[in-house]
Amino acid sequence: MIKFLDLKKINKRYEAAFQEKLKSVLESGWYILGNEVVTFENNFANYCGTKYCVGVGNGFDALVLIFKGYIQLGKLQKGDEVIVPANTYIASVLAILEADLVPVLVEPKLETYNINPDLIPEKITSKTKAILVVHLYGQLAEMNKINAIAAENSLLIVEDVAQGHGAIFEELQTPNSKPQTAKAFSFYPGKNLGALGDGGAVTTNDAELAKVIQSLRNYGSEAKYQNEFVGVNSRLDELQAAFLNVKLPNLDAENNIRRVIAKRYLSEINNSKITLPYWDSSNNHVFHLFVIRTENRDDLQQYLLNKGIQTMIHYPIPPHKQKAFESLNHLSFPITEKIHQEVLSLPISPVLTMEEVDFIISILNNY
Numbered sequence: 001m002i003k004f005l006d007l008k009k010i011n012k013r014y015e016a017a018f019q020e021k022l023k024s025v026l027e028s029g030w031y032i033l034g035n036e037v038v039t040f041e042n043n044f045a046n047y048c049g050t051k052y053c054v055g056v057g058n059g060f061d062a063l064v065l066i067f068k069g070y071i072q073l074g075k076l077q078k079g080d081e082v083i084v085p086a087n088t089y090i091a092s093v094l095a096i097l098e099a100d101l102v103p104v105l106v107e108p109k110l111e112t113y114n115i116n117p118d119l120i121p122e123k124i125t126s127k128t129k130a131i132l133v134v135h136l137y138g139q140l141a142e143m144n145k146i147n148a149i150a151a152e153n154s155l156l157i158v159e160d161v162a163q164g165h166g167a168i169f170e171e172l173q174t175p176n177s178k179p180q181t182a183k184a185f186s187f188y189p190g191k192n193l194g195a196l197g198d199g200g201a202v203t204t205n206d207a208e209l210a211k212v213i214q215s216l217r218n219y220g221s222e223a224k225y226q227n228e229f230v231g232v233n234s235r236l237d238e239l240q241a242a243f244l245n246v247k248l249p250n251l252d253a254e255n256n257i258r259r260v261i262a263k264r265y266l267s268e269i270n271n272s273k274i275t276l277p278y279w280d281s282s283n284n285h286v287f288h289l290f291v292i293r294t295e296n297r298d299d300l301q302q303y304l305l306n307k308g309i310q311t312m313i314h315y316p317i318p319p320h321k322q323k324a325f326e327s328l329n330h331l332s333f334p335i336t337e338k339i340h341q342e343v344l345s346l347p348i349s350p351v352l353t354m355e356e357v358d359f360i361i362s363i364l365n366n367y
């Protein structure tokens with residue numbers, strides 16, 4: 001059986017280094033917000049090309065804390081509208097609601113699965129204050145167009161990069177340039193940079209925002225037992241930070257293996273029943289997922305399973321059709337709904353062998 005994602009095999013490669021880290025954290029006697037978290041925050045900020053990185057409990061909290069941080073700074077107010085793609089993992093929409101903001105859903109492009117920038121302006125009202133961009137499946141959204149729309153309408157940009165580690169590198173902004181963006185990362189085990197449990201981070205060049213989030217993640221407190229804000233407990237765990245420090249130096253190499261596999265799928269899968277994902281090669285896609293479309297998706301998934309290939313569906317139900325969002329259930333987003341009916345994610349990971357890729361391609365071509 002070819003697993004969709006073999007996490008054991010992925011992490012086994014780092015076992016000795018993880019054991020070393022465990023020993024060193026154990027012996028340090030300091031288990032919350034210690035050296036490993038600080039080191040990871042510096043390493044990840046450097047890796048992303050941003051001035052600041054704040055480690056938090058998970059990717060969802062990273063998003064929520066960005067919004068709450070902007071609320072504390074007076075840049076957002078409860079009840080403000082936030083544009084978000086209709087085609088995303090539910091966490092993006094939930095994070096907006098958790099911060100008492102209002103999600104306004106926008107259709108994606110069928111080819112890229114990412115938000116269609118041309119449909120954003122018609123959704124902008126006097127209450128719209130931000131765009132939450134999601135770089136879905138590891139492919140960057142059309143940031144040039146989105147940045148221009150945001151600048152024209154004085155909107156903040158928040159980026160959900162839970163699936164896109166390594167797709168973005170920002171040059172450090174000059175001291176005079178206005179920092180307007182913040183990015184939320186998840187280190188959920190299955191992500192391109194995955195921990196051995198939950199983890200997340202915010203990156204930004206905005207010193208004020210970084211400072212507020214640093215406090216918000218720790219009960220709104222900077223100095224012990226003095227609470228400036230109504231915060232939460234959402235700190236990046238010291239051990240998870242230690243494990244992430246081990247894995248980060250290999251992230252680019254692992255993303256490259258994903259790209260090699262993606263290129264093979266794109267050039268060698270040849271079956272009229274299957275639509276391959278669009279990849280603009282100027283876009284630094286990190287292929288968190290390789291998502292194909294087919295009309296009889298469930299049939300193809302069963303066929304692959306019978307041949308020993310595990311696949312997954314990201315995602316079977318769009319956010320606006322989830323029971324949890326009853327007030328959104330009446331909305332209609334035909335492109336989003338079509339995507340959810342037709343998508344299937346093929347195995348792709350740094351430990352998938354070329355023989356396994358050969359096999360997957362030949363089985364798909366015989367479907």
Ligand SMILES: Cc1ncc(COP(=O)(O)O)c(C=O)c1O
Nearest residue numbers: 058059060089091092162186188
């Ligand atoms: C697009 C997207 N946003 C947010 C999240 C939330 O991350 P986490 O599971 O770490 O809370 C995830 C992953 O789970 C995700 O895929």
